[in-house]
Amino acid sequence: xxxxxxxxxxxxxxxxxxxxxxxxxxxxxxxxxxxxxxxxxxxxxxxxxxxxxxxxxxxxxxxxxxxxxxxxxxxxxxxxxxxxxxxxxxxxxxxxxxxxxxxxxxxxxxxxxxxxxxxxxxxxxxxxxxxxxxxxxxxxxxxxxxxxxxxxxxxxxxxxxxxxxxxxxxxxxxxxxxxxxxxxxxxxxxxxxxxxxxxxxxxxxxxxxxxxxxxxxxxxxxxxxxxxxxxxxxxxxxxxxxxxxxxxxxxxxxxxxxxxxxxxxxxxx
Amino acid sequence: xxxxxxxxxxxxxxxxxxxxxxxxxxxxxxxxxxxxxxxxxxxxxxxxxxxxxxxxxxxxxxxxxxxxxxxxxxxxxxxxxxxxxxxxxxxxxxxxxxxxxxxxxxxxxxxxxxxxxxxxxxxxxxxxxxxxxxxxxxxxxxxxxxxxxxxxxxxxxxxxxxxxxxxxxxxxxxxxxxxxxxxxxxxxxxxxxxxxxxxxxxxxxxxxxxxxxxxxxxxxxxxxxxxxxxxxxxxxxxxxxxxxxxxxxxxxxxxxxxxxxxxx
Amino acid sequence: xxxxxxxxxxxxxxxxxxxxxxxxxxxxxxxxxxxxxxxxxxxxxxxxxxxxxxxxxxxxxxxxxxxxxxxxxxxxxxxxxxxxxxxxxxxxxxxxxxxxxxxxxxxxxxxxxxxxxxxxxxxxxxxxxxxxxxxxxxxxxxxxxxxxxxxxxxxxxxxxxxxxxxxxxxxxxxxxxxxxxxxxxxxxxxxxxxxxxxxxxxxxxxxxxxxxxxxxxxxxxxxxxxxxxxxxxxxxxxxxxxxxxxxxxxxxxxxxxxxxxxxxxxxxxxxxxxxxxxxxxxxxxxxxxxxxxxxxxxxxxxxxxxxxxxxxxxxxxxxxxxxxxxxx
Numbered sequence: 001x002x003x004x005x006x007x008x009x010x011x012x013x014x015x016x017x018x019x020x021x022x023x024x025x026x027x028x029x030x031x032x033x034x035x036x037x038x039x040x041x042x043x044x045x046x047x048x049x050x051x052x053x054x055x056x057x058x059x060x061x062x063x064x065x066x067x068x069x070x071x072x073x074x075x076x077x078x079x080x081x082x083x084x085x086x087x088x089x090x091x092x093x094x095x096x097x098x099x100x101x102x103x104x105x106x107x108x109x110x111x112x113x114x115x116x117x118x119x120x121x122x123x124x125x126x127x128x129x130x131x132x133x134x135x136x137x138x139x140x141x142x143x144x145x146x147x148x149x150x151x152x153x154x155x156x157x158x159x160x161x162x163x164x165x166x167x168x169x170x171x172x173x174x175x176x177x178x179x180x181x182x183x184x185x186x187x188x189x190x191x192x193x194x195x196x197x198x199x200x201x202x203x204x205x206x207x208x209x210x211x212x213x214x215x216x217x218x219x220x221x222x223x224x225x226x227x228x229x230x231x232x233x234x235x236x237x238x239x240x241x242x243x244x245x246x247x248x249x250x251x252x253x254x255x256x257x258x259x260x261x262x263x264x265x266x267x268x269x
Numbered sequence: 270x271x272x273x274x275x276x277x278x279x280x281x282x283x284x285x286x287x288x289x290x291x292x293x294x295x296x297x298x299x300x301x302x303x304x305x306x307x308x309x310x311x312x313x314x315x316x317x318x319x320x321x322x323x324x325x326x327x328x329x330x331x332x333x334x335x336x337x338x339x340x341x342x343x344x345x346x347x348x349x350x351x352x353x354x355x356x357x358x359x360x361x362x363x364x365x366x367x368x369x370x371x372x373x374x375x376x377x378x379x380x381x382x383x384x385x386x387x388x389x390x391x392x393x394x395x396x397x398x399x400x401x402x403x404x405x406x407x408x409x410x411x412x413x414x415x416x417x418x419x420x421x422x423x424x425x426x427x428x429x430x431x432x433x434x435x436x437x438x439x440x441x442x443x444x445x446x447x448x449x450x451x452x453x454x455x456x457x458x459x460x461x462x463x464x465x466x467x468x469x470x471x472x473x474x475x476x477x478x479x480x481x482x483x484x485x486x487x488x489x490x491x492x493x494x495x496x497x498x499x500x501x502x503x504x505x506x507x508x509x510x511x512x513x514x515x516x517x518x519x520x521x522x523x524x525x526x527x528x529x530x531x532x533x
Numbered sequence: 534x535x536x537x538x539x540x541x542x543x544x545x546x547x548x549x550x551x552x553x554x555x556x557x558x559x560x561x562x563x564x565x566x567x568x569x570x571x572x573x574x575x576x577x578x579x580x581x582x583x584x585x586x587x588x589x590x591x592x593x594x595x596x597x598x599x600x601x602x603x604x605x606x607x608x609x610x611x612x613x614x615x616x617x618x619x620x621x622x623x624x625x626x627x628x629x630x631x632x633x634x635x636x637x638x639x640x641x642x643x644x645x646x647x648x649x650x651x652x653x654x655x656x657x658x659x660x661x662x663x664x665x666x667x668x669x670x671x672x673x674x675x676x677x678x679x680x681x682x683x684x685x686x687x688x689x690x691x692x693x694x695x696x697x698x699x700x701x702x703x704x705x706x707x708x709x710x711x712x713x714x715x716x717x718x719x720x721x722x723x724x725x726x727x728x729x730x731x732x733x734x735x736x737x738x739x740x741x742x743x744x745x746x747x748x749x750x751x752x753x754x755x756x757x758x759x760x761x762x763x764x765x766x767x768x769x770x771x772x773x774x775x776x777x778x779x780x781x782x783x784x785x786x787x788x789x790x791x792x793x794x795x796x797x798x799x800x801x802x803x804x805x806x807x808x809x810x811x812x813x814x815x816x817x818x819x820x821x822x823x824x825x826x827x828x829x830x831x832x833x834x835x836x837x838x839x840x841x842x843x844x845x846x847x848x849x850x851x852x853x854x855x856x857x858x859x860x861x
Binding site: 023026029030032033034036037039040043044047048050051052055056175176177178179180181183184188191192195199200201204 | 291292293294295296298299302303305306309310312313314321322439440441443444445447448450451454455460461465466467470
Binding site for chain 3: 004007008011012015018019022023093094095097098100101102103104109265266267
């Protein structure tokens, strides 16, 4: 990134913070609401495991760890990718045309003009809280190698979800309404990504591994650390390739994005 | 006469709903995916067990099919009022010779009717054929179930109605609506069958309107509650509707005054 | 080579065709129907540097599509566009650095923040040098008298104030060409006047090339020397406003008020209206009938209390062009 681009991203960020502080109470309420909304799944799994003790061999702390990876990666990703999540609206209201009329990279503008630091607080705090609650109780010795593995897996998980957002954003250029599609392929996936995929039907496992690969965001990295019995169902290599999956997916999504921008200019909307 | 106007509003939103083709098909798929996933989670939880606390797996499945089915057409628009306050159209809408609330309900019911026919029915057919559902406890249970579904929708709508009134005082009601929905999701039985809640939670839930939305109808359908308990369930649903709408109306009058003072 | 060259440009869109009623709705849910709509159909024109040109036409005529192609948002299906020797839709970043676009309907300002904050952001986006930024900011805000509200959040501004701010926002980087899409829509009369005189002055002093679209003919009359009339994707007219008046606004209406109820004898090539309160209208084409002769004839023949001659409004002429009552 050139220093000049760095400067612009700083100006954008300053604007975002200023806008938010215009409505301080609302800003805090929003972060709280995001935190609670996301905590819903945790509350549900907590109550459920009070009754049932374990889910296919995973106890409550292992489950919380599994969930924590989803929230930490999403929390980091959403700082930058809010503009892509809301891209459908941007296209429909003509806001995208304004980005085209400015002499800067389109993706760069979309990312920095819309960064949502406050939603990230909601998601990120929950992720960190879950990590803190579970990390000491899952029997993992945090050696330097494991910490490094963990960090790389987080980065991979961020890229995987970023790629999905980028892909879905580009889809808005072809389709008028993509919310439902997003609901099915992204939000649903994420809602249940906290569960070990081994409990699901083969078709759902396939989707979570190869179509919307949430399994690489949390399930396979957790298996490296936890070594649960159900890992026997999958190739061992899956535990190591999260960063690679992230990079490949992001590159593919970026290519699709470029093609879509060309299409936008030739078709209008 | 007025009824006709409300019917027209309902029909309009019924038709509007059809404009989003993709959203519609995906919506059905979405309901089914969630259903399958919930059922699979419970299958894994049950393992080889026949029943847990007297609740069989097929009861759990039925609970999810019915709850998600109801959810698919229980339409409430949490932002109906705030949207109209935000863009100022509330002033002109209040001048119309039909009640604002009546219109809000008619709009929601129009959409709900669309969802009932084009979302609930196909999704239910697939669910019943491919997943399987317990038969209702009897013909009477089935009839009472349908009635309690209507009241269940009434409770859900009234909760939203009351919370919407905060639109008069808050710039943005997204946060409180989201928090409200967290309570509905966790405590209504839509995500976790209330049978499996810890005793302490059950005692709390008893005093909230949430179980009246999805869980009471399911209990009636399965014959888990009978006679006096069913009557009690209905009374609770009605009391909640009356209370919530009452509080909502008080807030509405206060809010309206505020709106008039500030000139909209 | 002209500053802006548009050659044989066409653009077609695919639109979803909806059938009415519940059966149509159900059909559409399963099999959507599309049809092609030609938004712009073989338009050509040149614009020289420093010109001020108005685009007019009814809704859906193809004005905005043309503007979008000129500003590089869309690329044409066929034909070529060159502006300031750039191809707008190919060399996006280089090209847009030198243009400004004002959308009357859609602000580019940060809604919750003071106007000045949006300007600061634009300074960073366009990499405007400090000196140029200060100079432009001072000059334009003085001209538009914005001192009073530049530190207020945009959401608190009146439409006129917001529009003035938006115009300045699109000028801070000293563009060579500015597109205005309905720049006075919804603005009150005084606000409109401020904006128009500002635009005029900018064009005269800074020689900025300007392209307008508007529905308000007053905007055009007071700012543009040249107009392009577009309808159904085709260029109907390209020329000066005066020329349009001379060519198509030749209809005149003479209204005579008589001192007493009078019978009028027919006059060749003149349409005489029915009497009303002792007034009669005489409608004629001033390229056929000489207005002096007609007045003499009427004044000589009858006892006249008052007489007036009116030219048609420019709106009326333009409407006639749309309706193909006259052919451009």
